[in-house]
Amino acid sequence: MKLDIFKEMEKYGHEQVIFNYDRKSGLKAIICIHDTTLGPALGGCRMWNYETEEEALIDALRLSRGMTYKCAVAGTDFGGGKTVIIGDPKKDKSEGLFRALGRYVQSLGGRYYTGTDVGTYADDFVYAAKETDCVVGLPEEYGGSGNSAITTAFGVWKGIKATAKEVFGSDSLTGLRIAVQGVGKVGYHLIKHLYDEGADITITDISKENAEKALKDFSGIKSVEPDEIFDVDCDIFSPNALGAVINDDTIKRLKCRAVAGAANNQLAEPRHGDILHEKGILYAPDYVINAGGLIQVADELEGFNRERAMKKTAGIYNILMEIYKISRENNIPTYQAADRLVEERLETISQIKRSFLPDRR
Numbered sequence: 001m002k003l004d005i006f007k008e009m010e011k012y013g014h015e016q017v018i019f020n021y022d023r024k025s026g027l028k029a030i031i032c033i034h035d036t037t038l039g040p041a042l043g044g045c046r047m048w049n050y051e052t053e054e055e056a057l058i059d060a061l062r063l064s065r066g067m068t069y070k071c072a073v074a075g076t077d078f079g080g081g082k083t084v085i086i087g088d089p090k091k092d093k094s095e096g097l098f099r100a101l102g103r104y105v106q107s108l109g110g111r112y113y114t115g116t117d118v119g120t121y122a123d124d125f126v127y128a129a130k131e132t133d134c135v136v137g138l139p140e141e142y143g144g145s146g147n148s149a150i151t152t153a154f155g156v157w158k159g160i161k162a163t164a165k166e167v168f169g170s171d172s173l174t175g176l177r178i179a180v181q182g183v184g185k186v187g188y189h190l191i192k193h194l195y196d197e198g199a200d201i202t203i204t205d206i207s208k209e210n211a212e213k214a215l216k217d218f219s220g221i222k223s224v225e226p227d228e229i230f231d232v233d234c235d236i237f238s239p240n241a242l243g244a245v246i247n248d249d250t251i252k253r254l255k256c257r258a259v260a261g262a263a264n265n266q267l268a269e270p271r272h273g274d275i276l277h278e279k280g281i282l283y284a285p286d287y288v289i290n291a292g293g294l295i296q297v298a299d300e301l302e303g304f305n306r307e308r309a310m311k312k313t314a315g316i317y318n319i320l321m322e323i324y325k326i327s328r329e330n331n332i333p334t335y336q337a338a339d340r341l342v343e344e345r346l347e348t349i350s351q352i353k354r355s356f357l358p359d360r361r
């Protein structure tokens, strides 16, 4: 299959695709800027051993578009962008590679800000930051805002409360049966909140170590084998591990009233969001409920203030309530309601930007 790049850009409304190459370090990076209606594009840098350049480009196009929606729904003034580096994150990293990337990001003059994603770490960007000001999520000792998983988990907890309110009429989680898949960086901090509120928690994790730590730290919670989590009779299923967990196999097995968790790309395909809607299982759209980490790093660009970042993250509650209302009133699946909310915000802001405004001091 031959990819027609401009056709792809036209189909999804991308603004810019930049191919970046550095001979000495071997950097091969694609930066995609999807939409800058709200402000400069923001989105992490993924490093992955892509089999083909086409696969890398498709990933960058898809992920950058996802960032437009995530930045917009979270109420930030950033557009969507993403970088993918073609290479093995275990073997191909070097100072030169990240400094070369930093210079290319800087050359975009502030149209794009980057940071970590799958395969890259905050320390990698210490090199990039020698060449560019357009980096977020540096280690704390370099001025970054620190572990964003804690903020993400806080937002997911607020999102689960909003989901409980919509389904059960109360946002108290006391006694609610919540099945948590994955107790890693986000999942562990999430169960802390759920536990403090008196939820009835069942966990699972393919990492024995992570599961045992959770069982030890939160006495009385239960655990099941990884594959059994979909069969747990519960009120809320909370995926905090991998993507595509709502698929043809699992959707038949779910015994919950709602799905609400941090994992990215939970729906294997959009139609699985339709099926959840038909089955009366309320789905908290992943890019909305897991936006806490993004809100934190976006806040760095205003001069980081933790209290403000947490306050904005707590706002995920109201954003979800609005999405549930749109879904209810129009009888559309929640993932479509979320997209509608984003598209309305982009339309509103692009309209108001049409009038002349003298430079602000």
Ligand SMILES: NC(=O)c1ccc[n+]([C@@H]2O[C@H](COP(=O)([O-])OP(=O)(O)OC[C@H]3O[C@@H](n4cnc5c(N)ncnc54)[C@H](O)[C@@H]3O)[C@@H](O)[C@H]2O)c1
Pocket (backbone or CB within 6 Å): 148, 149, 150, 152, 181, 182, 183, 184, 185, 186, 187, 204, 205, 206, 207, 210, 226, 240, 241, 242, 243, 262, 263, 264, 290, 291, 293
């Ligand atoms: N870290 C963040 O701030 C953040 C922000 C937004 C979204 N997310 C998403 O949330 C999810 C979790 O992120 P994280 O940072 O906690 O990652 P993590 O790697 O620290 O934790 C994931 C946990 O899931 C477990 N796991 C993997 N496959 C599993 C399976 N099949 N069954 C049960 N457990 C399994 C892993 O062993 C690990 O403990 C990911 O999908 C990530 O993309 C994270």
